[in-house]
Amino acid sequence: MLDLIAGKRRTGAVTNLAAAAAANAAAIFAVSNYAAMMGVKTVKIKRLKVRNNNAGNTWVHIGTGVGAAFVDLIPPLYSIANTTDDYMEYDLPQVETNATITAYPEAVGGGSFDVQVEVDEIG
Amino acid sequence: MGYDLFPHKSGIGLMEPVALIGHNVCVKFSNDNHYRRVIWFEPLPPFQFLNIGAVAAATTSNRTPATRLQVWRNEFAQFRWYPLDAAQVRLWLPEANGRFNLRNTQVPVDPTIVNRDPCLHMTEFFVWEDQNPSFDAISYTGTGITQCRLIGMGYRFVTEALPAADVDRIRNGTLQCTYVIASGFTGKT
Numbered sequence: 001m002l003d004l005i006a007g008k009r010r011t012g013a014v015t016n017l018a019a020a021a022a023a024n025a026a027a028i029f030a031v032s033n034y035a036a037m038m039g040v041k042t043v044k045i046k047r048l049k050v051r052n053n054n055a056g057n058t059w060v061h062i063g064t065g066v067g068a069a070f071v072d073l074i075p076p077l078y079s080i081a082n083t084t085d086d087y088m089e090y091d092l093p094q095v096e097t098n099a100t101i102t103a104y105p106e107a108v109g110g111g112s113f114d115v116q117v118e119v120d121e122i123g
Numbered sequence: 124m125g126y127d128l129f130p131h132k133s134g135i136g137l138m139e140p141v142a143l144i145g146h147n148v149c150v151k152f153s154n155d156n157h158y159r160r161v162i163w164f165e166p167l168p169p170f171q172f173l174n175i176g177a178v179a180a181a182t183t184s185n186r187t188p189a190t191r192l193q194v195w196r197n198e199f200a201q202f203r204w205y206p207l208d209a210a211q212v213r214l215w216l217p218e219a220n221g222r223f224n225l226r227n228t229q230v231p232v233d234p235t236i237v238n239r240d241p242c243l244h245m246t247e248f249f250v251w252e253d254q255n256p257s258f259d260a261i262s263y264t265g266t267g268i269t270q271c272r273l274i275g276m277g278y279r280f281v282t283e284a285l286p287a288a289d290v291d292r293i294r295n296g297t298l299q300c301t302y303v304i305a306s307g308f309t310g311k312t
Contacts, residue, residue: 004169005207040272
């Protein structure tokens with residue numbers, strides 16, 4: 001079906017989160033902002049994978065910014081130790097942002113997280 | 124023989140040029156009628172031609188000129204467009220004259236247009252030379268928007284003046300011509 005609003009589906013790299021707290025929020029998807037590009041791009045998260053590598057049971061935040069500037073895009077996701085969570089479009093509020101998407105866990109317990117995001121880039 | 128091309132045409136598929144090479148057109152801008160013959164044209168694929176920018180909740184932006192839609196002298200362009208972001212966008216052409224006007228309201232275009240009119244034929248407008256349109260955005264959401272991007276597509280036409288004899292034949296109805304409107308009209312009371 002014709003959809004003139006739809007963007008281009010893109011994926012972020014698998015990103016390891018080895019440190020807790022917003023101060024250590026890492027970029028999981030960088031929105032396109034090349035100066036020579038025509039127009040402004042925004043992104044909506046369509047799919048999210050979170051692998052908990054023996055990091056205990058804890059919350060993982062998905063948002064924008066780092067440290068005090070971090071803002072959640074969606075409510076934090078609870079992750080159980082040694083499991084992989086897969087969130088699809090139906091599970092994810094279709095928040096739109098023109099900022100790079102960052103993520104951090106509230107604790108790592110000596111382990112880490114692997115996060116990968118899939119987005120529609122619009123514009 | 125008449126042309127089967129005309130403004131706002133909605134056939135099967137998407138957009139068609141309003142004229143082809145060799146066709147006669149009359150571009151109406153304000154009180155001027157520019158009788159021309161098309162000598163060259165090219166398509167303009169969908170592109171983001173304007174970002175009005177952030178608009179706070181329940182406010183209306185200033186009219187923002189879309190200078191990217193200008194063409195050179197002796198040229199006109201045909202555009203269809205839609206907004207990407209949650210705003211009702213009004214077209215002004217030129218800046219003082221609203222398009223899509225009723226007596227008591229000016230009809231805006233919002234992102235639902237892509238479902239209600241997927242070929243966008245009701246959004247079509249024409250630009251004569253450097254007489255670009257302006258747009259303003261009515262931010263109707265409770266949270267405001269951080270950008271208001273407009274996507275446009277269409278055709279660019281290069282034209283030459285018609286001989287006076289041909290203009291007379293057009294006016295007499297003996298020579299085919301396609302009329303296109305490149306400015307708003309305020310209406311008469």
